[in-house]
Amino acid sequence: MTTSVDLTEYRQPGRGRGLLDVFSWRYLLRLLVRQGTQTRYRNSVLGWTWSYVKPAAQFLVFYIVMGVFLQFHRDIENFAVYLFAGIVVVNFFNEAFGNATRSIVDNGALVKKIYLPRELFPIAAILVAFIHFLPQAAILLVVCILLGWVPSFAGIGATLLAIAIVAAIALGLGLFFGALNVAYRDAQNFVELIQLFSTWSVPVLYTWQMPEAQLPEWLFTVYMSNPLVVAVELFHEAMWRPTTSSAFPPPEDMLLHGGVAIAICIAALTLGQTVFRRFERRFAQEL
Amino acid sequence: MTHEAASTDQSLTPARKPSIIVEGVRKTFLLRRSHSFKEAVIGWIRGKDVWSKKFQAIDDVSFVIDEGESVAILGYNGSGKSTMLKMISGVLEPDAGRVLVRGRLAGLIEVGAGFHPDLSGRENVYLNAAILGMKKHEIDARFDDIVEFSGIEPFIDQEVKHYSSGMFMRLAFSVAIHAELDILLVDEILSVGDAPFRAKCQEKIHSLAQEGKTMVIVSHDLDMVRDLCERGIVIREGHQIFDGPIEEALEKLAS
Ligand SMILES: Nc1ncnc2c1ncn2[C@@H]1O[C@H](COP(=O)(O)OP(=O)(O)OP(=O)(O)O)[C@@H](O)[C@H]1O
Numbered sequence: 001m002t003t004s005v006d007l008t009e010y011r012q013p014g015r016g017r018g019l020l021d022v023f024s025w026r027y028l029l030r031l032l033v034r035q036g037t038q039t040r041y042r043n044s045v046l047g048w049t050w051s052y053v054k055p056a057a058q059f060l061v062f063y064i065v066m067g068v069f070l071q072f073h074r075d076i077e078n079f080a081v082y083l084f085a086g087i088v089v090v091n092f093f094n095e096a097f098g099n100a101t102r103s104i105v106d107n108g109a110l111v112k113k114i115y116l117p118r119e120l121f122p123i124a125a126i127l128v129a130f131i132h133f134l135p136q137a138a139i140l141l142v143v144c145i146l147l148g149w150v151p152s153f154a155g156i157g158a159t160l161l162a163i164a165i166v167a168a169i170a171l172g173l174g175l176f177f178g179a180l181n182v183a184y185r186d187a188q189n190f191v192e193l194i195q196l197f198s199t200w201s202v203p204v205l206y207t208w209q210m211p212e213a214q215l216p217e218w219l220f221t222v223y224m225s226n227p228l229v230v231a232v233e234l235f236h237e238a239m240w241r242p243t244t245s246s247a248f249p250p251p252e253d254m255l256l257h258g259g260v261a262i263a264i265c266i267a268a269l270t271l272g273q274t275v276f277r278r279f280e281r282r283f284a285q286e287l
Numbered sequence: 288m289t290h291e292a293a294s295t296d297q298s299l300t301p302a303r304k305p306s307i308i309v310e311g312v313r314k315t316f317l318l319r320r321s322h323s324f325k326e327a328v329i330g331w332i333r334g335k336d337v338w339s340k341k342f343q344a345i346d347d348v349s350f351v352i353d354e355g356e357s358v359a360i361l362g363y364n365g366s367g368k369s370t371m372l373k374m375i376s377g378v379l380e381p382d383a384g385r386v387l388v389r390g391r392l393a394g395l396i397e398v399g400a401g402f403h404p405d406l407s408g409r410e411n412v413y414l415n416a417a418i419l420g421m422k423k424h425e426i427d428a429r430f431d432d433i434v435e436f437s438g439i440e441p442f443i444d445q446e447v448k449h450y451s452s453g454m455f456m457r458l459a460f461s462v463a464i465h466a467e468l469d470i471l472l473v474d475e476i477l478s479v480g481d482a483p484f485r486a487k488c489q490e491k492i493h494s495l496a497q498e499g500k501t502m503v504i505v506s507h508d509l510d511m512v513r514d515l516c517e518r519g520i521v522i523r524e525g526h527q528i529f530d531g532p533i534e535e536a537l538e539k540l541a542s
């Protein structure tokens with residue numbers, strides 16, 4: 001009976017085009033982001049101030065331990081700026097990655113009952129993290145300007161590239177672990193490990209010269225290929241270096257490391273999307 | 288074929304195209320024991336499956352629903368009605384067979400599923416209409432109709448968590464039936480609306496059917512189903528046992 005019907009105008013429900021579908025759901029994405037930023041601090045007295053208090057506390061602790069106790073501010077000019085520029089990038093990554101991983105389970109009620117391109121939720125999570133990153137970046141910018149920072153095309157380009165790298169790697173990993181998290185809730189524990197690792201494995205609390213001095217050459221190359229390391233170094237170049245006069249040089253081969261980092265981001269996005277689409281078919285029944 | 292029987296009473300409008308085709312669909316749920324890697328790995332090493340038990344929720348169901356038809360899916364609790372609806376909407380994927388649809392479809396399984404308690408009624412209307420796939424300008428154009436139909440204008444800027452469950456349903460349902468859709472799927476429709484609102488909804492649903500919208504409705508309210516649908520599909524323990532005119536379907540359900 002159905003063979004007599006022309007099937008070309010039919011589609012199978014629930015089969016989307018993955019990340020590409022998100023473009024046609026821009027309006028919903030905007031609402032989800034707004035909801036994520038507005039309801040986050042509902043019923044908390046300090047509200048949005050928490051977005052400043054947390055990084056400020058973190059900065060203070062690191063500054064006192066690394067800068068004062070370990071005397072880093074003697075070796076690194078404008079150590080406070082150096083430190084904060086790195087913290088801002090790592091926080092953006094940690095928050096984006098953590099939010100994206102939790103996004104499917106957190107939106108379980110919707111995922112179970114209504115078909116939407118599910119990639120919307122990790123992407124909204126990353127945009128919310130980006131919005132939280134903005135005020136911190138603004139503080140950094142103000143401090144840098146006070147220290148004589150002037151905008152340059154290279155600097156702005158490096159900043160945007162760093163943000164794009166962090167967003168891409170966070171989305172790739174977030175899709176991967178977000179999908180796993182639906183079936184196995186211990187995926188969240190891996191995420192915490194990665195977040196811990198990301199804080200200490202990037203040159204935020206120290207300079208890139210320290211691992212170079214200690215690691216064999218091949219391992220240092222691996223170290224420098226971490227997209228987060230590249231993003232942090234790009235931020236240092238864009239924000240911190242212009243405020244200094246006699247700082248240590250930037251790492252060599254930045255172009256090569258940057259290329260590798262971008263390739264890793266693309267690979268992570270592809271892997272994340274593939275795994276996500278494979279697991280997506282079972283989201284509704286496993287939540 | 289069962290579908291032949293269903294279309295005899297609509298032979299006045301012969302050239303209607305199907306909007307939903309369900310072919311030999313099966314759905315098996317794996318009832319899993321645990322949600323942790325550890326158990327999964329141990330089970331794997333010991334050669335045992337963490338998937339302890341299989342459960343056949345839908346077994347070889349086929350039907351075709353034409354454009355403009357209103358069809359009820361009937362059955363007792365746990366018979367697989369919601370599962371069937373979820374497969375039509377795309378929320379669940381069938382393990383065998385296939386589902387094909389034509390036109391704009393909202394995977395609206397439960398009215399009000401996307402409501403956020405901390406947002407106001409107004410914000411929720413926008414959020415839910417967007418979830419149903421509407422664009423901003425479409426929602427702007429219909430906003431007044433949606434609110435008027437729901438009859439809760441005075442409370443529209445209040446947070447939804449302070450609504451009574453009836454008010455909540457009214458607003459949610461109003462959004463759903465004003466969405467720009469060709470196929471409307473509704474589960475447990477209007478369980479808490481009061482009598483005047485139900486009457487209003489029935490009228491609205493009739494007029495949507497007249498406009499050629501396809502509707503698949505799951506409800507335990509047999510009087511309402513009788514009034515809204517011309518055709519019924521009866522499912523018992525995952526098997527399709529009847530597909531035909533609603534009166535006969537209701538008899539079959541009771542038998
Ligand atoms: N995600 C799931 N995992 C495992 N079993 C499930 C899942 N969803 C549904 N089931 C099982 O499938 C069967 C059919 O469920 P379904 O929700 O489709 O019933 P229903 O006909 O809608 O019932 P009701 O009238 O109570 O709404 C039930 O036995 C239920 O336990």
Ligand SMILES: [Mg+2]
Binds near residue numbers: 368369370474
């Ligand atoms: Mg049900």
